[in-house]
Amino acid sequence: MDRIRIVGGNELNGIIPISGAKNAALPLMIASLLTSDTLTLENVPHLADVELLMRILGNHGVDVAVNGRRERQEDGYSRTIHFTCRTIVDTTAPYELVAKMRASFWVIGPLLAREGQARVSLPGGCAIGTRPVDLFIEGLQALGATMEIDAGYINATAPKGGLIGARYDFPKVSVGATHVMMMAATLARGTTVIGNAAREPEIVDLANCLIAMGAKISGAGTSTITIEGVTSLSGARHRVLPDRIETGTYAMAVAMAGGDVTLENTDMALLDTALESLRRAGATVSPTNNGIRVMRNGGGIQPVDVVTDPFPGFPTDLQAQFMALMTRSSGVSNITETIFENRFMHVQELARLGAKISLSGQTARVEGVQKLKGAPVMATDLRASVSLVIAGLAAEGETLVSRIYHLDRGFERLEDKLTRCGAVVERISD
Numbered sequence: 001m002d003r004i005r006i007v008g009g010n011e012l013n014g015i016i017p018i019s020g021a022k023n024a025a026l027p028l029m030i031a032s033l034l035t036s037d038t039l040t041l042e043n044v045p046h047l048a049d050v051e052l053l054m055r056i057l058g059n060h061g062v063d064v065a066v067n068g069r070r071e072r073q074e075d076g077y078s079r080t081i082h083f084t085c086r087t088i089v090d091t092t093a094p095y096e097l098v099a100k101m102r103a104s105f106w107v108i109g110p111l112l113a114r115e116g117q118a119r120v121s122l123p124g125g126c127a128i129g130t131r132p133v134d135l136f137i138e139g140l141q142a143l144g145a146t147m148e149i150d151a152g153y154i155n156a157t158a159p160k161g162g163l164i165g166a167r168y169d170f171p172k173v174s175v176g177a178t179h180v181m182m183m184a185a186t187l188a189r190g191t192t193v194i195g196n197a198a199r200e201p202e203i204v205d206l207a208n209c210l211i212a213m214g215a216k217i218s219g220a221g222t223s224t225i226t227i228e229g230v231t232s233l234s235g236a237r238h239r240v241l242p243d244r245i246e247t248g249t250y251a252m253a254v255a256m257a258g259g260d261v262t263l264e265n266t267d268m269a270l271l272d273t274a275l276e277s278l279r280r281a282g283a284t285v286s287p288t289n290n291g292i293r294v295m296r297n298g299g300g301i302q303p304v305d306v307v308t309d310p311f312p313g314f315p316t317d318l319q320a321q322f323m324a325l326m327t328r329s330s331g332v333s334n335i336t337e338t339i340f341e342n343r344f345m346h347v348q349e350l351a352r353l354g355a356k357i358s359l360s361g362q363t364a365r366v367e368g369v370q371k372l373k374g375a376p377v378m379a380t381d382l383r384a385s386v387s388l389v390i391a392g393l394a395a396e397g398e399t400l401v402s403r404i405y406h407l408d409r410g411f412e413r414l415e416d417k418l419t420r421c422g423a424v425v426e427r428i429s430d
């Protein structure tokens with residue numbers, strides 16, 4: 001199994017191109033199920049999750065062509081991909097595929113909207129909490145669907161004549177349930193109003209793509225989204241927005257290792273809160289023509305408290321990376337996780353490198369240490385894995401991260417991007 005070897009101690013200097021966002025690409029790809037025309041997506045990152053979703057979509061009848069060629073695995077860069085679903089050939093999303101990735105469950109929305117039925121396995125994904133699907137069930141029920149759980153699957157059936165627009169207020173903000181409800185409502189009869197909707201940039205990106213496909217959506221990016229159903233959607237061409245989590249991760253890596261790096265093809269507005277926390281920690285962060293410049297030259301790392309929250313709050317997907325940074329701060333910081341109840345798996349691995357972290361409920365108390373020392377560590381989930389890489393960049397000696405298939409789910413060419421900036425990071429294939 002592959003591992004990543006990091007030899008810490010080098011500053012990062014240079015340019016890091018930011019890829020298209022995994023968490024936007026996945027729902028955008030799923031939106032291709034809503035039309036019999038071709039949906040072309042540009043800037044699709046080359047990631048394990050994207051490859052897996054292509055297989056899942058293929059199973060439903062989506063024909064996938066990469067840059068006009070048939071799909072091939074070898075290149076490692078963001079690509080333009082054409083998705084065409086002339087007819088849906090299977091409305092079942094099987095356990096073997098869905099269990100590996102949470103977002104694959106989201107096919108339930110388009111399948112139900114277009115075919116009137118779906119049988120989708122309950123999802124898997126990062127082990128960061130119980131991650132129920134009650135909000136999806138209630139939201140789709142509000143549109144008139146019958147939802148039954150049977151042997152690990154959800155059987156969803158639309159009323160005769162299709163889903164019916166309705167108002168539904170989510171009792172809790174959910175990114176996935178908002179994506180699904182929005183997709184399902186595009187083809188429903190009448191108007192749907194989603195209250196307490198997620199406001200993440202990936203929701204806005206999906207809405208913009210659906211609008212380009214002919215959907216009538218307003219309010220995406222606010223907590224009330226209104227969708228007027230249409231009878232069919234067409235194809236479109238859409239560019240996946242930059243990955244704000246990848247952006248924040250490399251910004252934190254620079255703050256940790258020191259140096260001066262320009263993050264290209266990204267946008268500060270996507271992660272204001274996280275960048276503000278980085279500034280308070282001592283990094284200099286400024287906009288460039290098409291990205292962000294991050295520097296930390298000489299000055300120390302200051303302790304900063306953060307609390308994760310839905311957008312525009314501090315993203316839970318950057319919590320582990322920020323904790324890695326705080327392990328080297330000059331004081332004590334408190335990091336509170338409010339989105340997922342079990343997203344602290346990185347704590348015990350960071351401790352192997354010499355970090356001093358204690359947990360009390362949903363808050364981690366991080367006492368900064370003078371130095372970290374490289375050690376063998378294990379990746380436990382996607383963002384936890386990259387927090388270990390960040391810690392390794394500042395640790396003395398060698399850090400070996402195992403189980404890096406988690407990293408490959410969400411970071412395109414990580415070793416390459418860091419190596420080009422002066423880090424010693426390599427993949428070891430055993």
Ligand SMILES: CC(=O)N[C@H]1[C@@H](OP(=O)(O)OP(=O)(O)OC[C@H]2O[C@@H](n3ccc(=O)[nH]c3=O)[C@H](O)[C@@H]2O)O[C@H](CO)[C@@H](O)[C@@H]1O
Nearest residue numbers: 023103131132133134135136173174175176316317339340
């Ligand atoms: C592929 C993708 O985009 N994944 C992101 C998405 O995950 P995902 O869409 O799964 O996360 P949600 O926003 O749905 O989860 C937020 C909270 O709501 C809970 N919940 C959710 C659905 C439900 O039916 N019932 C329920 O209780 C979850 O357990 C969690 O505690 O948003 C998360 C929160 O920003 C990010 O960490 C993930 O990276």
Ligand SMILES: C=C(OP(=O)(O)O)C(=O)O
Nearest residue numbers: 102103125126317382383
């Ligand atoms: C938790 C994540 O992904 P998923 O929702 O697919 O598990 C993530 O992207 O950090």
